[in-house]
Amino acid sequence: MLGQIGQPLVHTLNLAHLMPLSPVWAGPARNAHLDGPPLLLAETSGSTPFRLSTHVGDVGHMLIVGPTGAGKSVLLALLALQFRRYAGAQVFVFDKGNSTRAAVLAMDGTHHVLGADGTLAFQPLRGIDDPATRSWAAEWIGALLVHDPRRWRAILRRQVPQESKEMA
Numbered sequence: 034m035l036g037q038i039g040q041p042l043v044h045t046l047n048l049a050h051l052m053p054l055s056p057v058w059a060g061p062a063r064n065a066h067l068d069g070p071p072l073l074l075a076e077t078s079g080s081t082p083f084r085l086s087t088h089v090g091d092v093g094h095m096l097i098v099g100p101t102g103a104g105k106s107v108l109l110a111l112l113a114l115q116f117r118r119y120a121g122a123q124v125f126v127f128d129k130g131n132s133t134r135a136a137v138l139a140m141d142g143t144h145h146v147l148g149a150d151g152t153l154a155f156q157p158l159r160g161i162d163d164p165a166t167r168s169w170a171a172e173w174i175g176a177l178l179v180h181d182p183r184r185w186r187a188i189l190r191r192q193v194p195q196e197s198k199e200m201a
């Protein structure tokens with residue numbers, strides 16, 4: 034016994050307590066609510082990958098907490114992009130500090146800076162009676178037209194006949 038100081042005796046009962054009796058949980062195979070695969074498949078420190086699904090029944094709420102710079106925004110962007118695997122998925126992000134700007138642009142999405150002048154602005158055409166704001170608005174609307182021509186073509190197709198009828 035003296036020769037085995039660094040190697041303590043393990044009783045078979047201790048060994049039984051240490052033995053895994055079930056396999057590692059690999060996460061749900063499907064997202065029943067969205068009738069599709071899990072949100073993403075993640076690599077783990079072990080040999081079993083993990084299937085992440087944020088839904089419990091029909092509720093997909095989640096909370097991400099972590100120290101500054103831990104990777105919360107990157108994780109959120111990853112979850113948002115992975116969500117696009119579901120048919121007809123749409124993602125709207127209320128972004129803080131341009132965290133998802135790169136991900137949005139990479140997905141060919143539209144990123145609007147609402148608080149460019151330091152204050153929040155959800156009504157971009159509010160100050161349109163001011164000439165300076167009006168010229169900014171003209172450029173902004175022009176940029177929207179260039180960015181999403183199909184949508185605006187549909188609006189114009191509807192709007193122009195209506196306006197010309199009213200003018201006549």
Ligand SMILES: Nc1ncnc2c1ncn2[C@@H]1O[C@H](COP(=O)(O)OP(=O)(O)OP(=O)(O)O)[C@@H](O)[C@H]1O
Nearest residue numbers: 098099100101102103104105106107108109130132
């Ligand atoms: N899985 C990852 N692997 C490598 N780098 C990562 C990973 N996740 C995040 N990073 C890098 O870590 C840095 C901080 O990430 P991120 O901005 O997501 O953190 P955060 O938790 O949102 O920070 P804050 O609390 O300031 O908002 C970024 O430069 C990002 O590129």
Ligand SMILES: [Mg+2]
Nearest residue numbers: 105106107132
């Ligand atoms: Mg962040």
